[in-house]
Amino acid sequence: MLCLMRAVKSVSVPTDETHPRRRRRLAAADVRERMLAAAREIVSKTGVSVRVEDLSLEQVIQHARVPRSSVYRIWPYKEDFLDDLLCHVAGPDWLGGTVFDEQTLETVTEVVTANRHRLGTAAGRRAVLCEAVRLGVLRNLNAVTVSRERQIFTALGVTLDSTRGGHTRQRIQDALERTETDLIGRMSEFYRQICATLGLRPRRPEYTFAHLAAAGAALVEGFALRARIAQQTTESGPQWTLRGLLGDPLPGPGIDGRPADWHPAAVAFLGLVDTFLEPDPDFHPPRP
Numbered sequence: 001m002l003c004l005m006r007a008v009k010s011v012s013v014p015t016d017e018t019h020p021r022r023r024r025r026l027a028a029a030d031v032r033e034r035m036l037a038a039a040r041e042i043v044s045k046t047g048v049s050v051r052v053e054d055l056s057l058e059q060v061i062q063h064a065r066v067p068r069s070s071v072y073r074i075w076p077y078k079e080d081f082l083d084d085l086l087c088h089v090a091g092p093d094w095l096g097g098t099v100f101d102e103q104t105l106e107t108v109t110e111v112v113t114a115n116r117h118r119l120g121t122a123a124g125r126r127a128v129l130c131e132a133v134r135l136g137v138l139r140n141l142n143a144v145t146v147s148r149e150r151q152i153f154t155a156l157g158v159t160l161d162s163t164r165g166g167h168t169r170q171r172i173q174d175a176l177e178r179t180e181t182d183l184i185g186r187m188s189e190f191y192r193q194i195c196a197t198l199g200l201r202p203r204r205p206e207y208t209f210a211h212l213a214a215a216g217a218a219l220v221e222g223f224a225l226r227a228r229i230a231q232q233t234t235e236s237g238p239q240w241t242l243r244g245l246l247g248d249p250l251p252g253p254g255i256d257g258r259p260a261d262w263h264p265a266a267v268a269f270l271g272l273v274d275t276f277l278e279p280d281p282d283f284h285p286p287r288p
Contacts, residue, residue: 026066026067026070028070028073028074030066031064031066031067031070031071031074032074032084034064034065034066035060035061035064035066035071035074035081036084036085036088037064038060038063038064039055039060039064039085039088040088040089041063042055042059042060042063043055043089043148043152044148044149055082055085057071057078057081060081083168083171086156086168086172087168087171087172087175088175089152089153089156090153090156090157090172090173090175090176090179091175091178091179092178092179092182092183101139101140101143103139103143104136104139104140104143105190107132107135107136107139108132108135108136108190108194111128111131111132111135111136111255112128112132112194112197112198115127115128115131115255116286119197119198119199119285119286120285121285122199122279125198125199125279125285127253127255127257128198128255129198129200129273130252130253130255130270131254131255132194133266133269133270133273134252134260134262134263134266137220137263137265137266137269138263138265138266140220141220141223141224141227141263141265144220144221144224145224145227145228150221150224151228153176153179154221154225156172156176157176160172160173160176183213183217184210184213184214184217185210187209187213187216187217188208188209188210188212188213189209191209191212191213192209195209195277197286199279199280199283199285200273200277200278200279200280201277201278201279201280202276202277202278203275203276203277203278207276207277211276212272212273212276212277215272215276216269216272219265219268219269219272220265220269223246223264223265223268226246227246230246230247245264246264249261249262249263250262250263250264250267252266252267
């Protein structure tokens with residue numbers, strides 16, 4: 001069974017005094033939203049540890065500050081709530097943009113904007129591309145590595161076959177696919193816009209920005225997984241230990257022509273870019 005979460009004493013919950021006996025009835029949609037939000041907060045704090053069944057429904061009710069009777073009208077049994085929670089975890093609202101977070105987009109955009117004066121030549125555009133990859137991948141890798149939501153989302157996908165019953169499993173699968181489709185679609189559009197500025201196009205008719213987005217996401221997530229493993233290793237060992245391979249920077253080109261530090265993930269990502277994309281011969285650089 002999927003290991004997702006635990007209810008811990010460190011999570012503060014409201015006392016009985018905060019729950020008056022008489023209160024106006026909340027709409028079912030409000031109760032559902034509050035319960036899922038409360039469960040999300042608890043899971044984000046406690047992380048991946050034990051079975052989903054070990055989540056305390058009573059703790060979620062108290063944390064959500066909703067009437068118990070309203071909860072059981074929506075979910076007569078705890079298993080019903082857990083099914084909806086797993087589907088919520090698999091959906092886009094849970095994961096958001098952690099694969100390509102907003103700060104990563106801002107980092108890449110700032111590099112391009114600050115260096116627009118270099119876009120008039122092929123060499124200048126190449127320098128801007130390399131700098132955007134160098135800084136953007138590092139920022140995105142750090143975000144994915146520390147994201148509890150991404151860790152739980154990945155665990156859910158890996159253990160899907162052992163999760164709940166057949167109907168719920170299909171609901172989770174559908175939610176996972178919607179999330180990945182949404183993320184790849186947003187990344188593809190961002191790549192398309194950046195490449196239009198940098199004068200790049202797909203290298204072959206069969207290649208699309210969606211291919212680059214999917215391959216890039218898999219690369220970053222793979223590095224993030226190994227980075228989390230490396231964090232648990234000791235400092236001793238040969239120079240080729242996982243921590244050294246993933247943590248030691250590599251030399252590469254800098255925006256000013258001087259060597260700069262590159263994370264191995266950025267080097268690998270640049271290889272993907274060069275495989276999928278090429279300079280557009282019909283590109284007309286923007287005016288300074």
